[in-house]
Ligand SMILES: Nc1ncnc2c1ncn2[C@@H]1O[C@H](COP(=O)(O)OP(=O)(O)OP(=O)(O)O)[C@@H](O)[C@H]1O
């Protein structure tokens with residue numbers, strides 16, 4: 001037998017596996033690296049987050065990714081080169097983190113690498129009847145496995161599409177295993193570049209779980225902070241707080257059919273781009289707005305579409321605990337607006353559940369890898385949420 005297979009079987013049978021989860025999302029802010037100790041699987045999964053770091057993407061890395069990111073027309077050479085180049089960088093950053101944490105590579109069982117989404121194209125976006133849902137993540141797992149010497153699982157989203165989903169959101173699998181609590185209806189709200197939430201019923205019935213993207217989280221705020229203020233993002237909403245919401249632009253921004261599509265629906269910066277906002281400005285005669293007013297309106301746009309999606313699933317008079325994660329949780333204006341619109345709900349952070357909000361998505365990919373080794377595929381019984389395990393295997397040798 002191939003000795004890697006033997007090793008894999010040994011890992012799957014260990015009482016505790018040490019898995020590094022990696023996430024680099026749509027914000028292109030950096031690579032989240034989470035070293036997790038995981039036991040059990042499915043609803044018996046237990047995780048300890050041993051170490052976590054975000055390795056910020058250097059400016060040149062952001063620039064190289066942006067040449068292809070969410071673009072319809074790109075250089076194929078650039079895409080081809082990025083795939084191993086970024087994988088080698090990710091592998092090096094993992095090794096740097098391990099050194100910093102004083103952990104030997106041999107002590108890590110598995111790497112779970114999300115890769116970098118470069119294009120997300122579900123049918124509701126491309127609207128080409130002859131083509132399926134599609135999504136593309138680069139950062140090839142073979143390069144990570146060879147450079148780190150650690151067995152790597154990667155490219156988690158393709159099987160989700162093959163089995164009838166849109167390739168996202170995948171958060172529900174880990175959210176369900178890790179954060180479900182008997183007796184408490186929970187909402188796990190992640191506000192990254194794109195915002196999404198998972199509903200976890202207090203009776204733990206998998207059939208009651210659902211998940212969806214809600215629309216933009218920070219993606220438009222980042223794009224306009226860059227364009228208008230040459231800033232990477234609107235830190236602590238300092239720009240947006242100086243502006244006034246323009247209701248005509250807000251209405252135009254909310255008019256896309258995405259906001260009427262049924263759950264689970266997914267999206268990305270392919271739709272929510274500077275061009276999207278500029279078209280809405282043209283339609284609403286608001287091209288004259290100050291950059292501050294644009295930032296204020298875009299922050300309200302994110303807050304409103306997040307709360308509208310939540311309201312559409314919340315039952316009147318019932319209590320729900322909301323646990324917030326992702327970079328948007330640090331934006332005081334965004335979280336303040338959500339609190340204002342959902343006054344009956346208490347907003348907590350996932351930190352209170354033992355997983356830092358900034359680490360959550362990376363931890364969720366470690367859980368997905370753990371499920372691929374030890375789980376059976378959770379049956380949520382809904383279209384778009386298939387009962388599968390995910391991730392492709394790369395052996396170091
Ligand atoms: N102090 C802060 N004030 C305002 N915004 C912040 C702050 N800290 C982080 N952010 C926002 O959070 C973003 C990063 O969020 P996160 O890392 O969750 O995104 P991501 O994982 O790339 O996105 P996705 O989940 O869509 O893939 C930054 O680009 C910025 O917009």
Ligand SMILES: CC(=O)N[C@H]1[C@@H]2OC[C@@H](O2)[C@@H](O)[C@@H]1O[C@H](C)C(=O)O
Nearest residue numbers: 117120168169170171192194213361
């Ligand atoms: C295609 C893609 O990379 N989608 C991301 C993105 O970032 C947030 C939102 O859009 C979510 O649907 C997804 O990531 C999380 C981790 C998910 O799959 O649950």
